[in-house]
Amino acid sequence: MDLDKVLYGGDYNPEQWLDRPDILEEDIAMMQEAHINTVTLGVFSWSTLEPEEGKYNFGWLDTIMDRLDQAGISVILATPSGARPQWMAEKYPEVLRVNERRERAHYGYRHNHCYTSPIYRQKVRAINMELAKRYGKRKQVILWHISNEYGGECHCPLCQEAFRNWVKDKYKTVEALNQAWSTTFWSHTYQSFDQVESPSPLGETMLHGLNLDWKRFVSEQTGDFIAEEIKAIRDAGSDIPTTINMMHDFYGLNYHQLAKLIDVVSWDTYPTWHKEPEILTATDNGFWHDFMRSLKNQPYLMMESCPSSTNWQSVSKLKRPGMLDAQSMQAIAHGSDSVLYFQIRQSRGASEKFHGAVIDHYGGRDTRVFKEVTKVGEELGAIRELVGSTTHADVAVIYDIENRWAMEDAQGPRNKGLHYVEAVQKSYYAFRKLGLNVDVINMDHAFKGYKILAAPMAYMFREGFAERVRDFVAQGGIFITTYHSGIVDATDRCYLGATPAGLTDLLGLRQTEIDGLYDGETNQLVPEDRSIFANQISYESKYLCQLIDVTSARVLMTYGTDFYQGQPAVTFQPYGMGYGYYIGADVEQSCYDDLYKRIVELSRVCKPFNYIPEGVEVTTRSKEGCDYVILQNFSAMNQHVELGEGELLLGSRSGKISPYETIILRRDKK
Amino acid sequence: MDLDKVLYGGDYNPEQWLDRPDILEEDIAMMQEAHINTVTLGVFSWSTLEPEEGKYNFGWLDTIMDRLDQAGISVILATPSGARPQWMAEKYPEVLRVNERRERAHYGYRHNHCYTSPIYRQKVRAINMELAKRYGKRKQVILWHISNEYGGECHCPLCQEAFRNWVKDKYKTVEALNQAWSTTFWSHTYQSFDQVESPSPLGETMLHGLNLDWKRFVSEQTGDFIAEEIKAIRDAGSDIPTTINMMHDFYGLNYHQLAKLIDVVSWDTYPTWHKEPEILTATDNGFWHDFMRSLKNQPYLMMESCPSSTNWQSVSKLKRPGMLDAQSMQAIAHGSDSVLYFQIRQSRGASEKFHGAVIDHYGGRDTRVFKEVTKVGEELGAIRELVGSTTHADVAVIYDIENRWAMEDAQGPRNKGLHYVEAVQKSYYAFRKLGLNVDVINMDHAFKGYKILAAPMAYMFREGFAERVRDFVAQGGIFITTYHSGIVDATDRCYLGATPAGLTDLLGLRQTEIDGLYDGETNQLVPEDRSIFANQISYESKYLCQLIDVTSARVLMTYGTDFYQGQPAVTFQPYGMGYGYYIGADVEQSCYDDLYKRIVELSRVCKPFNYIPEGVEVTTRSKEGCDYVILQNFSAMNQHVELGEGELLLGSRSGKISPYETIILRRDKK
Amino acid sequence: MDLDKVLYGGDYNPEQWLDRPDILEEDIAMMQEAHINTVTLGVFSWSTLEPEEGKYNFGWLDTIMDRLDQAGISVILATPSGARPQWMAEKYPEVLRVNERRERAHYGYRHNHCYTSPIYRQKVRAINMELAKRYGKRKQVILWHISNEYGGECHCPLCQEAFRNWVKDKYKTVEALNQAWSTTFWSHTYQSFDQVESPSPLGETMLHGLNLDWKRFVSEQTGDFIAEEIKAIRDAGSDIPTTINMMHDFYGLNYHQLAKLIDVVSWDTYPTWHKEPEILTATDNGFWHDFMRSLKNQPYLMMESCPSSTNWQSVSKLKRPGMLDAQSMQAIAHGSDSVLYFQIRQSRGASEKFHGAVIDHYGGRDTRVFKEVTKVGEELGAIRELVGSTTHADVAVIYDIENRWAMEDAQGPRNKGLHYVEAVQKSYYAFRKLGLNVDVINMDHAFKGYKILAAPMAYMFREGFAERVRDFVAQGGIFITTYHSGIVDATDRCYLGATPAGLTDLLGLRQTEIDGLYDGETNQLVPEDRSIFANQISYESKYLCQLIDVTSARVLMTYGTDFYQGQPAVTFQPYGMGYGYYIGADVEQSCYDDLYKRIVELSRVCKPFNYIPEGVEVTTRSKEGCDYVILQNFSAMNQHVELGEGELLLGSRSGKISPYETIILRRDKK
């Protein structure tokens, strides 16, 4: 995408107001006042676009698009496959999903269609082509929004058949399949591929290899569906770029694979501000911003966010004054080229009628939300030069969805909770506190270019991973891993011999036993040399403690209690031109902070500031010749940072930064 | 009903003891000793009355009714439709309910039949007519008890068909239906009424208009069934009055509509005494007594209550000595003309074998329960003049089931709990602490005659409600409403423009944003003028805080913290000859107490006593020429009230009142 | 069984490693090093043994058994019915279980087959006969392990038919059935046996008589299946003894009945060591050891235990050093002639890949677990003379599964939790603290030979129980019972008249009301004469307080609060040559301790030591001429016991005993 503005606006559903042309006019007037320059149309419009099979109704959309065009508002156009019309479900029940208990859904909800169904694919292709033919060359349309928030799975006979073929393609012989899934256990040996069925509480859920491959299949089948949606658009002659809108901490799909199918990554974010200390929410939100950015290593879009409070969280908490600004600027900071809301105008009825919107049921301009939205619009205009700037990171943390699928599905060592995301975010946060940009990547991502690579709880070492890590370290990289790493291969079969498989020499140790701790139970990590750990006497650890046999590593910390008191817990050793670090336990954040600070100091990584106050997030975007350093205060107090040289785009030159405030500084590249 | 005694007795199931005539004789002897004068027969007797299809067996019932007659015991006769015989389910599966997942029930439980099934209706009609012909003119029979504790819903094809017709009747055109249910959202537009289906977790549960109308249909269909049951009785020539036994805080039916079908309201109450402070339990129980009384504004019956502990609550706690008396007298106080128990004799087996009864498995007279039951019987004899006396209330609170259905189904602003009943009861309790009778009414009830009307969380303003409130206030009424009011119309569509819809001028404000608070989070309400609020510095609020734009109202309290600190929270203003009050937050009880005390003082409402100690409930029943003032001590200590003039029917002239004790005072009307 | 060694070893699954002969060789070498002398083969091997219908594959098993034989390792051979091959489910769906919602399972899991299916029985018979013919006379095979951990139920049409026949056989007439199940309640009267159906959430779950008989049927039908499995083995000419492996606190089967079908009892135990204070875990584990031992009053086997941590508990906690030894010796102490593990070698994949094993994925000898396993093996060799020794107990506690089924299914008096097992274990623990062996028996067990018999919460008095208790006490026995006893007969129908039914004269009291206490609520039991209760002022009670009318008993304690303050709570009275004790409330452990200590002191029961420190478990096994007194320290500190005379087999002569340590002392019989 080649943008000349920060996209500002959001989801707009004029089809809900076709009987109120006065309201549609008022909408456009209010958008203009609020500096809105982009809307997303067509999400969930299928029933209006094709009220009867094959009879299309585009008139209303033509009209609204013309009016938007006149008002200088760009359009992101959605394909309508996120929710099918009722007539389709009635006539072709195969389009309805079947759940894991093998019950066919009735018509209802949204996102409830089989991704395999030939009829559904054919219907989607037809409407997509119609849309593409009619609007696909319009200059005003800047992006295709393919469907909406893909997710879910279907266990219908068509999907079973597709899954069987997928399995057959992958394993070729039943013997290989039985080997990979360890079916001999509990006598589950397959005699033929025809016996393969998706997991079900009525059938099998304990064959982890099956579960894992089923998740892969679901993700790939969804990808296949996306590819067909896009193909229809291209076949109809439209070359406008495509996106899908992804979600926060979404478990069901492998976004790394899906990102390859589209031109631009976008995502929907709804942080629960004011529930926990702001900086924690900001860090989690920032983590997922960085995950989305890293998918393609290029600017992405924040496709949905809420201008006020959502209606579907357990408590609908209002955003405090300034929070909307901070949330919007955080997206820009992490690499988004847009601030888009769900939604421009609140619907009158149905399930999301209380979801926050730019224009609410009251409909006036004299609302707090409308005023804040307008202010954000102004600011985005003022910083438009950031559009297209990119993000460079010296350090990366690995968050790998296949690793998570396998680890969380496996039974043991702590069925009550492994806290994988928490563990990854501890590494992420420790880097971020130093003001470093961080890439969030999966195991397959290239390591070259990074100076430090953290791979917490890297349970699954897929083929080649250990080798690539050894190369990385041999050439000077710093590699950090933790407890419960390098245990299984890509089919969730345990490695025989010492673990982390393939890295025991690099790390100078092998993992022996792992101890699960009950909720509330703790151990301590005690530094061998306090002076390099901020003079801390010990750090608290919980959940899991890995015992290790150290062969050659140097011990940095030992356990403080239990029968393994005094045994090594944290180690490092040089390897080639680099270093391998190992963290044995799920230890508190401050331990990560102190350790990573030390690691960064000893590395060639540069920090943007020497000192960053607690609660301030620092992020950098870059363009040819200059860096944009962005500071945001997510603490409850005024903070102060020595800005140094650079030109100020936003905020105060003094470096004083109020709660929720943002400073943007343009620095020449050195 | 024209009664000459307080009905005293309860459910009696001689069909369980037909092989033990000695026990049946003993039962009657013990009833007489305990002053029992009424029993309910026939609940769940269908299998005994009609053991094979069309073959009736009334002999045992003739005998028992004769024996009761000789003993001077009246009979409330139940129709047996609460549980059908097994042969019927076997031969006609359509009588069995289908659940929301569309699974047909197997035979079992009770209350498990389709209310639509023509066969079930026909079988019920036949047995009802047989009963009515045989017993429907007997003087001993004083009331028809139609079925038992109606409830539940059926999603069978017959019910779907009936629902579709109901929807069609209501909306006439599919366009009107789509408009009313806001189906455009998520593309759920109906193309035809044939596509309408009841909500289902396998289909649609998020279309709030559908959910709401389904609840209305279920309630009306149940009413239609009741009407048919009664018609059978009337067609068979019996003119004896009818009742249905309703339940505590029952969510599934609109009792206001059902009450119109019957002659007398009755209900079953099982308070969990000794779980919370007694007065809280008494207030909740009193609230539902008043709700039942207000349904027809006439004396009603307490149809079931437990003489000891139930067996189906999570913990079966014994009633402390005196509690049974207090519970019984509370019913009388609130307007019941009966004290009836479930059950006279405990069953030997099956699910309720440990439910408390007048006669237990031991079977002796030397039990604490039997002695207490006998004492209550004596007292009821002594106060028989209260029978038929009515209740007059100057104040009313609105508890509206349709409002609740809609509000609790809607998503937002606090899915974790809106606490509607709690909010209504806070208003109720504040009035009750002043000794005022309170009517508990729905929005459709006439307002004329009330001096104060409280409508907490009146989310749904059905057509005409706002107008009627404006009339009421214009003519001198005091109207109180709260946060989250006047938001949607009768189909759960949001009002556009300022809210509370139609009352912003009356109240002098409009609602803007509403803030949800997490569990444990609080705000404060700070009086502008402490002197009129018992010098309280502030009151705690939780769950929800409504922000308001005040146009002309006078501010009584403001918020104490958060970004809306200092903004108005409680207001009032004169309107016509009356006043409109607005309470913005879910504030603690004592705030309601202080505010309502002030409102009552400034109104023309008279209190029965100047001072009522905490924990004492005061209620008044009236007859031509006199009032019966009833005081009950639900605190743990002796209390004292200045009784003033009047004749004492129960208790001590001194006004001293022990825990669980009751004083009844007859006062001449002024 | 006639053993010449403590069986040491465990489950071994070579079929998982047929492609790795090197590993199979290594396994045997490591077993020998670890003193392993026994393995269990064939559990879950069906798919490998019969990969296609009727085509058997025994070659691999022949080979492995020969190799084991050469290594001097005995074999326990399992029948493979615990998990059926996939081809069978595919071809004969009737072998798959149907759940209570009447859904037929898909293929998957294990233990998921209909026990009624003629086809499944026929297939099991065939494979069992093949196994028996081939290996059933082999000297190396010392025991048949019939299937694996029987459990679960099936609601398929075949099982419904079998259940109907079972009910018909039991009750003969529908009238008797209706009477027994109290079907008149809620009009559930059966017109024919054909209407009988198993309980279902879609049908009936509240008819307690039906629920109870269904549980009995399931247990008996499982027994019938077991009998057929064994018959096949015998028909094929094998006379080797049989066992089934039972489970900890297993609710679904009546083990007393199943024990009659087999030659040796065995069970699988997985205590959650280090979760609670060790002695509590040890006491619970000891209780179930004694339950298993008492089933046949002869040595039994510990068939499965974990050498490390399991993978399926909520937290996989490591065993601390020494814990494995203590766990193993506890089995020996309570009468086991084996220490067997699940499993010898960890599987590489599937659901239990992280379950602890003698040989883990690492595969080395230098693991903590392998070293500890080896040490246990050595010790077991040193104490082999204990093999075959038996256990004599003067005292018994009754834990009766039918009593539990009925009591926990009944509604009331405390649906939130009755805590039956806890109540039984309090009596058990009070005896155990005195060093007494305790038999854990059901109500049908002979009482003769015991000096004290405790029957806590003996809700169900089956026919003849009260008479047998009266005989026992008349002849000098001491009988202790508690609240909620003697309430119902064998069909869960309440006794009419005074309770505990048939024992009111023996106890000198009758039960009146029972008060349920909320969680957190307490009462106190206050001794009448403190001097006989360790000068304790009062003991705390919770959950349930039984009120009683004392006729002739002597009151030992009274209630401390509530309206029944001062009323009797604990009583006793002489009866014949013995005594009857009654405990009215669920009182804290120390009350049981003080009371039982007193009772034992006044009885003719001998204690092994005068003083036993807290946390030390003392158990005695006996042989002709000598006793083996076994002391185990489950406390966290060193303890000391005056050993007195005897020869030491294990531990220190000084009587000093470290945490997790065991002392075994051989004493001549007096």
Ligand SMILES: [Zn+2]
């Ligand atoms: Zn599908």
Ligand SMILES: [Zn+2]
């Ligand atoms: Zn129906």
Ligand SMILES: [Zn+2]
């Ligand atoms: Zn079956």
